[in-house]
Amino acid sequence: GESVGLHLPTLSVQEGDNSIINCAYSNSASDYFIWYKQESGKGPQFIIDIRSNMDKRQGQRVTVLLNKTVKHLSLQIAATQPGDSAVYFCAERYGTSYGKLTFGQGTILTVHP
């Protein structure tokens, strides 16, 4: 039979609005989380990371929130711009394997001028 692929979540916003992209992670033992942005035709680009001993971290126009109780991660983008249009992935790391990241499925963000 035909295999069914994932339907990526999508988020459409107007330029200047704030965007919130959500991610549910799988392992309560995960100790490190990263958000990546992937534009069409390019590899993923690092946005911001957070360790499990923190619940909030801010960067330039971006904030990551971590809720370990419900295993939820969010990325907030302030004053979203058309250049922010991309697929956004969260990734988690757990165990002693420093380099083994498990990626989420991604969210498509579209910013309308």
Place this chain on the structure above:
Amino acid sequence: ETGVTQTPRHLVMGMTNKKSLKCEQHLGHNAMYWYKQSAKKPLELMFVYNFKEQTENNSVPSRFSPECPNSSHLFLHLHTLQPEDSALYLCASSQGEGTSGNEQFFGPGTRLTVL
């Protein structure tokens, strides 16, 4: 630019061909990775090399053969691939085990089509 380059950017090959993908990082990192990105699927880790030693093989079929001659270069040798192997193959690097650097820097990927 992330400091990680991949060649070729696009590759079309038949199922009986043998080809190789190349990755080079100019960041002084000690760990390198191969990922497969298929349409509508999460990124799948294939292989991890740390200080030129393979530390992870994520149940990848033997038709994919990695090679890491030094910490700056990583290859993925391909032979007798299947059409379902068509995907974007991404290389990444990071500082490596025993360091504080967890962030992985990705190359632009090689878009592979298997006919």
